[in-house]
Amino acid sequence: MAEFISSRKSLCKESLCLRCFFLIVLLPNCFACNQEDHSSLLSFLEQNHPSTPLNWTSMNCCRWEGISCDENNRVKSLWLPRKGLSGTISTSLTNLYHLTHLNLSHNHLSDSLPAAFFKSLRQLQVLDLSYNSLHGNVLEQLQPSDYSLPDTIQTLDLSSNYFNGSIDPSLFHQAFNLMFLNVSTNSFSGQIPTSICQNASLLKVLDFSLNDFNVQLSHGLATCSNLEIFRAGSNSLSGLIPYDIFSLKSLKEISLPSNQLSGSINHINLLHLSNLTIFELQFNNLSGELPNDIGYLSNLENLVFHTNNFTGPLPLSLMKCTNVKVILLRNNKLEGDISALDFSKLQKLESIDLGYNNFTGNFPVSLCLCRSLTAVRFAYNNLQGELPDCISGIQALEHMSLSNNFLVNATGALRVLMACKNLTVIFMSRTFRNETLPDDQSMGDIDGFQNLEILTLGGGKFSGEVPNWISKLKKLKVLNLSFNNVSGPVPTWLGGLSDLVVINFTDNNLSGQIPRELGNITALRADNDSTDFGYLALPFLFTAGEYNRLFNLPRGLKLGGNNLSGNIPVEIGRLKQLQMLDLNDNNLSGSIPELSNLVNLEELKLSDNHLTGEIPASLSRLSFLSSFSVANNDLEGEIPRGGQLETFNASSFEGNTKLCGYILHKICALAAQHTEDNAAEEEGTNSAWIEHPLWIGHIVGVVMVCITLVLHTSWRNAYFGFLDCMLDKVIKTSSIPQNDKIVQQQYVSSISIY
Numbered sequence: 001m002a003e004f005i006s007s008r009k010s011l012c013k014e015s016l017c018l019r020c021f022f023l024i025v026l027l028p029n030c031f032a033c034n035q036e037d038h039s040s041l042l043s044f045l046e047q048n049h050p051s052t053p054l055n056w057t058s059m060n061c062c063r064w065e066g067i068s069c070d071e072n073n074r075v076k077s078l079w080l081p082r083k084g085l086s087g088t089i090s091t092s093l094t095n096l097y098h099l100t101h102l103n104l105s106h107n108h109l110s111d112s113l114p115a116a117f118f119k120s121l122r123q124l125q126v127l128d129l130s131y132n133s134l135h136g137n138v139l140e141q142l143q144p145s146d147y148s149l150p151d152t153i154q155t156l157d158l159s160s161n162y163f164n165g166s167i168d169p170s171l172f173h174q175a176f177n178l179m180f181l182n183v184s185t186n187s188f189s190g191q192i193p194t195s196i197c198q199n200a201s202l203l204k205v206l207d208f209s210l211n212d213f214n215v216q217l218s219h220g221l222a223t224c225s226n227l228e229i230f231r232a233g234s235n236s237l238s239g240l241i242p243y244d245i246f247s248l249k250s251l252k253e254i255s256l257p258s259n260q261l262s263g264s265i266n267h268i269n270l271l272h273l274s275n276l277t278i279f280e281l282q283f284n285n286l287s288g289e290l291p292n293d294i295g296y297l298s299n300l301e302n303l304v305f306h307t308n309n310f311t312g313p314l315p316l317s318l319m320k321c322t323n324v325k326v327i328l329l330r331n332n333k334l335e336g337d338i339s340a341l342d343f344s345k346l347q348k349l350e351s352i353d354l355g356y357n358n359f360t361g362n363f364p365v366s367l368c369l370c371r372s373l374t375a376v377r378f379a380y381n382n383l384q385g386e387l388p389d390c391i392s393g394i395q396a397l398e399h400m401s402l403s404n405n406f407l408v409n410a411t412g413a414l415r416v417l418m419a420c421k422n423l424t425v426i427f428m429s430r431t432f433r434n435e436t437l438p439d440d441q442s443m444g445d446i447d448g449f450q451n452l453e454i455l456t457l458g459g460g461k462f463s464g465e466v467p468n469w470i471s472k473l474k475k476l477k478v479l480n481l482s483f484n485n486v487s488g489p490v491p492t493w494l495g496g497l498s499d500l501v502v503i504n505f506t507d508n509n510l511s512g513q514i515p516r517e518l519g520n521i522t523a524l525r526a527d528n529d530s531t532d533f534g535y536l537a538l539p540f541l542f543t544a545g546e547y548n549r550l551f552n553l554p555r556g557l558k559l560g561g562n563n564l565s566g567n568i569p570v571e572i573g574r575l576k577q578l579q580m581l582d583l584n585d586n587n588l589s590g591s592i593p594e595l596s597n598l599v600n601l602e603e604l605k606l607s608d609n610h611l612t613g614e615i616p617a618s619l620s621r622l623s624f625l626s627s628f629s630v631a632n633n634d635l636e637g638e639i640p641r642g643g644q645l646e647t648f649n650a651s652s653f654e655g656n657t658k659l660c661g662y663i664l665h666k667i668c669a670l671a672a673q674h675t676e677d678n679a680a681e682e683e684g685t686n687s688a689w690i691e692h693p694l695w696i697g698h699i700v701g702v703v704m705v706c707i708t709l710v711l712h713t714s715w716r717n718a719y720f721g722f723l724d725c726m727l728d729k730v731i732k733t734s735s736i737p738q739n740d741k742i743v744q745q746q747y748v749s750s751i752s753i754y
């Protein structure tokens with residue numbers, strides 16, 4: 001040893017020594033990475049180059065970002081999610097035989113998997129290829145001899161790609177260790193492999209949702225004794241739900257929405273499902289009564305059975321599900337007296353939607369004891385009687401929907417609800433009949449409703465005047481008193497409700513003039529150049545349909561079908577955000593004011609009045625206008641040429657004897673021609689506009705949509721969200737109903753916002 005050191009020392013005298021020393025120390029690291037793996041990785045990088053460069057420059061590939069090696073310096077993990085990888089997955093990847101963990105999720109990888117992908121990577125434990133654009137039939141990879149996944153596989157996530165073809169159960173013959181399988185959001189078809197657990201008996205999660213599986217679910221899942229989550233929603237599954245699913249004691253979630261499942265689930269045995277928290281069967285054709293045993297689901301949180309064909313009463317045992325938070329049963333044929341039920345043990349209940357059924361009886365008093373309740377919908381049933389006083393105790397209440405029932409005493413109802421300080425939404429259209437609108441005296445000192453954004457009391461044949469207490473609801477966005485017998489004036493104080501975007505007084509007996517003050521409503525005003533249109537968003541509701549309807553609820557001033565007289569105030573022309581202006585069927589006179597600032601207008605109804613003068617040429621500039629009528633007035637002159645006005649037919653203009661123009665097949669006299677020339681002069685040199693009116697109009701329209709989308713973030717999200725949804729539908733060519741899951745999640749989260 002000493003000799004060795006001394007000889008070393010002598011060597012060290014030469015400067016070579018230092019270099020040797022470092023070589024010896026660093027050698028294992030310098031060349032730690034297996035050279036084959038090294039070059040495989042580099043060809044992978046070259047073919048699937050990431051959008052942000054990876055730092056793969058040093059000698060030792062085991063130290064590279066996203067790489068780790070085993071003790072033999074073979075690459076065992078390639079972990080590159082969200083790196084902007086694109087192109088066809090490089091075949092060089094299949095040379096990394098020692099890979100156990102591969103995560104390429106959230107990239108832009110396309111085409112099919114490299115040939116022999118599963119044949120080569122026989123040590124894979126975790127494979128995550130989710131959120132890419134991969135397609136083809138995964139099984140085409142596998143030759144009959146190796147027609148299965150490696151026996152090491154534990155997690156397989158192929159979700160959110162375009163994979164297609166069927167999933168052959170033999171794929172899982174050796175998958176003894178598989179615990180997690182997610183193939184959701186692809187185009188797989190055929191049969192769901194319910195025999196999968198004969199070999200893969202450790203499976204905990206199976207997600208087949210959002211595919212095109214179209215063969216009836218078969219028995220077999222009973223062998224999945226460890227299964228916790230089973231999802232197969234948004235497919236084309238028909239027929240019965242195999243009963244053996246309900247024998248799986250470990251189940252926490254069963255989610256089969258948006259299929260064509262049918263038959264009754266009344267007799268299923270739920271005795272073993274004490275761990276079940278999520279039970280979703282919405283949007284199917286299930287029928288029969290709800291299971292009597294539902295009370296055994298002691299951990300149930302979400303019961304979502306809406307939009308089926310269920311009949312009969314709510315099972316009494318439901319009231320034993322003391323952990324339940326969400327009960328959504330709307331759109332069925334359920335019936336029975338709900339006041340007989342005792343909801344008081346459901347202390348965690350947050351939302352209950354029994355809308356669109358045939359329930360009878362009074363509002364259940366026991367519901368008042370559910371202190372977590374934020375949303376109640378009993379709309380479209382046959383409830384009777386008064387709202388109980390105890391509702392004032394549900395202090396968390398934000399959303400109350402009672403439209404289309406047969407309640408009495410609207411004044412009492414509103415006085416009770418006023419005590420719920422967080423209340424944001426009241427739907428009570430067609431809830432009461434022939435009563436008087438609750439007046440100032442009976443409402444007393446309004447200190448409640450300070451968070452109210454939506455109030456609907458339409459279709460109740462209410463009499464009386466628009467009461468002043470409404471003027472104190474400073475956050476009100478939607479006021480609907482349509483189809484009543486409300487008389488007296490349109491109150492001037494409406495102009496002071498700065499958040500109002502919908503005033504719907506259609507079909508009443510309102511008289512007097514349209515107040516100029518309406519032109520002061522801030523949310524609708526022209527001078528609002530803010531780019532944040534979040535203030536227009538309305539509180540979220542229960543259904544996709546209603547969500548869309550409300551979020552996009554057209555901003556409108558609807559005063560049609562009353563006895564209003566006098567001129568249309570010019571101040572209305574300031575309400576730039578208006579999408580609908582209905583003043584039809586009144587006694588309005590004078591000329592049509594300048595409305596060309598109302599660039600968002602889609603509907604303009606001025607028919608059946610006594611309006612005189614000409615149709616302002618500037619109306620042709622309203623490029624979004626799709627519904628228009630000035631019929632049955634005393635208008636005169638030529639119908640302005642160009643723009644959207646030319647897209648309407650004669651019925652929009654008829655009943656004005658002095659009106660002319662080619663739409664009415666009536667040639668105008670010279671005087672009228674002259675006015676048109678003047679108008680053209682005033683407009684400047686826009687002859688192109690007149691020559692190609694529609695074309696320009698559409699371009700302007702499209703540009704406006706784009707500008708709107710760029711500016712208004714919240715709209716943009718909603719709009720593109722909608723587009724995504726549509727695209728999704730187009731891509732998935734099957735008849736998949738809308739993805740209620742997503743909607744549901746949005747709903748649940750927003751309920752906590754409002």
Ligand SMILES: *[C@@H]1O[C@H](CO)[C@@H](O)[C@H](O)[C@H]1NC(C)=O
Nearest residue numbers: 053054055056057058063065
């Ligand atoms: C890339 O690696 C070099 C040398 O190892 C280092 O200096 C640099 O900071 C790294 N860059 C990133 C973005 O990791």
Ligand SMILES: *[C@@H]1O[C@H](CO)[C@@H](O)[C@H](O)[C@H]1NC(C)=O
Nearest residue numbers: 081103105126127128155157
């Ligand atoms: C893959 O990476 C993504 C992004 O970091 C991560 O969310 C996902 O859980 C990973 N997959 C697995 C199976 O761990």
Ligand SMILES: *[C@@H]1O[C@H](CO)[C@@H](O)[C@H](O)[C@H]1NC(C)=O
Nearest residue numbers: 130159160182184185205207
């Ligand atoms: C499966 O993947 C989809 C998206 O690709 C995801 O939304 C879903 O939550 C996953 N399922 C499970 C059970 O994790």
Ligand SMILES: *[C@@H]1O[C@H](CO)[C@@H](O)[C@H](O)[C@H]1NC(C)=O
Nearest residue numbers: 135136137163164165166189
């Ligand atoms: C799968 O998709 C490919 C195109 O990516 C198509 O050619 C093939 O016919 C599809 N197979 C099935 C079974 O739908």
Ligand SMILES: *[C@@H]1O[C@H](CO)[C@@H](O)[C@H](O)[C@H]1NC(C)=O
Nearest residue numbers: 226248249250251272274275
């Ligand atoms: C139910 O859940 C609990 C807690 O997660 C767990 O300990 C128990 O094993 C589960 N029961 C079954 C039958 O899986």
Ligand SMILES: *[C@@H]1O[C@H](CO)[C@@H](O)[C@H](O)[C@H]1NC(C)=O
Nearest residue numbers: 262284285286287308309310
């Ligand atoms: C609901 O059930 C009735 C008979 O009870 C049947 O006529 C109807 O077609 C069913 N509707 C759906 C959507 O399955």
Ligand SMILES: *[C@@H]1O[C@H](CO)[C@@H](O)[C@H](O)[C@H]1NC(C)=O
Nearest residue numbers: 333335336357358359360382
């Ligand atoms: C609702 O119930 C009433 C009486 O209970 C019955 O007459 C009516 O037909 C039912 N409506 C529906 C849609 O089932």
Ligand SMILES: *[C@@H]1O[C@H](CO)[C@@H](O)[C@H](O)[C@H]1NC(C)=O
Nearest residue numbers: 395396397421422752753754
């Ligand atoms: C009312 O709403 C506020 C703000 O969202 C919240 O902090 C409060 O807890 C709510 N009140 C009740 C009783 O839930």
Ligand SMILES: *[C@@H]1O[C@H](CO)[C@@H](O)[C@H](O)[C@H]1NC(C)=O
Nearest residue numbers: 386389409410411412413415
């Ligand atoms: C309506 O309800 C209020 C408050 O509950 C009550 O004072 C009043 O007497 C009721 N009116 C009628 C006509 O029943």
Ligand SMILES: *[C@@H]1O[C@H](CO)[C@@H](O)[C@H](O)[C@H]1NC(C)=O
Nearest residue numbers: 406432433434435460461462
């Ligand atoms: C309401 O009044 C109308 C017309 O007077 C009448 O036909 C109807 O029966 C009344 N409805 C109720 C519930 O009183």
Ligand SMILES: *[C@@H]1O[C@H](CO)[C@@H](O)[C@H](O)[C@H]1NC(C)=O
Nearest residue numbers: 458480482483502504506558
């Ligand atoms: C306004 O009221 C009319 C009549 O009730 C109705 O048809 C329309 O849908 C309502 N519009 C809005 C935006 O509430």
Ligand SMILES: *[C@@H]1O[C@H](CO)[C@@H](O)[C@H](O)[C@H]1NC(C)=O
Nearest residue numbers: 495515516517518519520571
């Ligand atoms: C409201 O409108 C009226 C008439 O248009 C106007 O005189 C008044 O100054 C406005 N009030 C406010 C607060 O803007």
